Amino acid sequence: MASSIRAGVARLPASCTAALLMLVDQAAVTAEDLKRLASAWRRQPDYIVAARYGMTTGVPAIFPRSVFPDLASLRGDVGARVLLQRNPDRVVRVSDGQRRD
Numbered sequence: 001m002a003s004s005i006r007a008g009v010a011r012l013p014a015s016c017t018a019a020l021l022m023l024v025d026q027a028a029v030t031a032e033d034l035k036r037l038a039s040a041w042r043r044q045p046d047y048i049v050a051a052r053y054g055m056t057t058g059v060p061a062i063f064p065r066s067v068f069p070d071l072a073s074l075r076g077d078v079g080a081r082v083l084l085q086r087n088p089d090r091v092v093r094v095s096d097g098q099r100r101d
Contacts, residue, residue, distance in 0.1 A: 002074035009071045018045065019068070021080050022060035029060055037062055040094045050084050052093035057084055 005021065012019060018041060022029060033051065041049040041062040050061035058081050063071060070083050084091050 001079040005071050009068050018062050018064045020062050036094050040092050047092045049092045052095045057093050
């Protein structure tokens with residue numbers, strides 16, 4: 001997982017202010033879910049904005065440019081969730097109101 005995130009972050013243009021990360025198998029995520037995340041990020045662009053479903057906070061999530069170095073430093077079978085856990089005070093949680101753990 002980490003290598004895919006690193007590859008993506010490395011290819012972002014310098015003008016990119018944030019990156020949306022989600023998993024390929026998140027078929028239940030709707031356009032409305034992503035719009036809610038984007039809206040929350042526009043209100044607080046310095047924060048990580050992540051989906052909350054049940055008791056879990058995770059991807060899809062929007063990471064501001066300030067977190068790109070942390071994303072680029074991930075190694076092994078680790079995803080971006082570790083950054084959500086490491087920085088709980090910098091995470092805005094957006095409930096989708098439908099999915100459950």
